Amino acid sequence: MHARSLDEILKASPVVPVMVIEQLADAVPLAQALVAGGIRVLEITLRSEAALAAMAAIMGEVPEAIVGAGTVTSVEQLAQVEALGVEFALSPGLTTGLLRAAQDMGLHYIPAIATASDIMLGMEHGYQRFKLFPASVLGAGQLLQAFNGPFPDVRFCPTGGLTMDNFAEVLALPNVQCVGGSWLTPKALVQRKDWPAITRLAQQTVTAQLAQQTV
Numbered sequence: 001m002h003a004r005s006l007d008e009i010l011k012a013s014p015v016v017p018v019m020v021i022e023q024l025a026d027a028v029p030l031a032q033a034l035v036a037g038g039i040r041v042l043e044i045t046l047r048s049e050a051a052l053a054a055m056a057a058i059m060g061e062v063p064e065a066i067v068g069a070g071t072v073t074s075v076e077q078l079a080q081v082e083a084l085g086v087e088f089a090l091s092p093g094l095t096t097g098l099l100r101a102a103q104d105m106g107l108h109y110i111p112a113i114a115t116a117s118d119i120m121l122g123m124e125h126g127y128q129r130f131k132l133f134p135a136s137v138l139g140a141g142q143l144l145q146a147f148n149g150p151f152p153d154v155r156f157c158p159t160g161g162l163t164m165d166n167f168a169e170v171l172a173l174p175n176v177q178c179v180g181g182s183w184l185t186p187k188a189l190v191q192r193k194d195w196p197a198i199t200r201l202a203q204q205t206v207t208a209q210l211a212q213q214t215v
Contacts, residue, residue: 002087002106002108003087004066004087006088006108006110006129007129007155007177009041009066009068009087009088009108010041010129010155010157010177010178011177011178012040012041012066013038013039013040013041013066013178014171014177014178014179014209015039015167015171015178015179015180015181015184015205015206015209016039016041016042016043016068016157016159016178016179016180016181017034017039017042017043017180017181017182017184017185017202018043018045018070018159018180018181018182018185019042019043019044019045019070019182019185020045020047020048020182020185020187021044021048021050021051021054022048022050022190023050024050024053024054024057026054026190026193027044027050027053027054027055027057027058028057028058028061028062029193029195030185030190030195030198031058031061031062031065032062032195033195033196033198033199033202034065034184034185034198034199034202035062035064035065036199036202037198037199037200037201037202037203037205037206038202038203038206039184039202039205039206040064040065040066041065041066041068041178042058042065042066042067042068043068043069043070043090043180044058044067044068044069044070045069045070045071046069046070046071046072046073046077046081047071051069052080052081052084055067055069055081055084055086056084059084059085059086066087066088067086067087068086068087068088068089068090068108069081069084069086069088069089069090070089070090070180071090071091071092072089072090072091072098073091073092073093074098075097075098075101078098078101078102078105078107078109079101079105081107082105082107086107087108088107088108088109088110089102089107089108089109089110090109090110090111090112090131090157090159090180091109091110091111091112091131092112092131092133093111093112093114093118093133094111094112094113094118094121094122094130096121096125098111099111099121099122099125099127100125103125103126109127110129110130110131110157111127111130111131112130112131112132112133112159113130113131113132113133113156114132114133114134114138116147116150116151118130119147119151119154123151123154128153128154128155129154129155129156129157129177130154130155130156130157131156131157131158131159131180132144132156132157132158132159132160133158133159133160134159134160134161135158135159135160135161135162135170135179136160136161136162136166137160137161140158140162140170141169141170141173144156144158144170144173144175144176145173147175148173148174148175151175152175154175155175155176155177156175156176156177157176157177157178157179157180158170158176158179158180159179159180159181160180162179162180162181162183163181163183164181164183164201164204164205164208167179167181167183167205167208167209168208168209168211168212169212171209171212172212172213181205183201183205184198184201184202184205185198186201189201
């Protein structure tokens with residue numbers, strides 16, 4: 001049984017950093033820096049050779065973090081991260097194979113959609129929580145408002161191209177549960193191991209999100 005529901009995970013941090021960890025040694029201090037800034041839900045993408053080991057290290061050493069796997073593009077990868085013990089997994093798209101495999105595994109899984117047809121395919125398999133990708137290319141704000149009519153019970157996590165300047169506006173939409181962003185972990189700061197700067201970015205992001213809530 002899962003300790004947390006998928007909705008609990010998605011609400012735990014309204015902004016989820018989309019992380020590419022190139023060096024295993026960076027994994028734990030990077031996660032600690034984000035958690036210290038108020039960001040607990042972390043998406044570690046399968047875009048580097050260190051990704052799986054990074055997830056394991058963070059889960060072992062940063063208990064406050066809720067670790068998920070991103071950029072899952074095959075059933076084989078899904079099985080790998082499920083065996084590792086991540087709390088959730090995300091894909092940049094959706095396939096019937098992945099939709100079925102995640103259900104068989106009992107893993108919290110968030111497939112990505114770009115069209116109404118994608119949403120309907122996911123709903124046929126019992127899914128109502130989706131990533132919207134690539135959000136900025138698709139015009140996240142207008143598209144999500146349009147989806148709210150025919151799909152009132154569906155909730156989204158837009159990811160891709162969002163920034164500190166525009167994420168709060170998207171997050172404020174009624175059918176958005178969280179947003180994903182890479183601005184929280186800039187490559188230059190990670191390479192310099194400037195963890196205090198990462199913490200400040202996380203704090204600024206949380207402050208911007210709270211400010212939007214009060215508008």
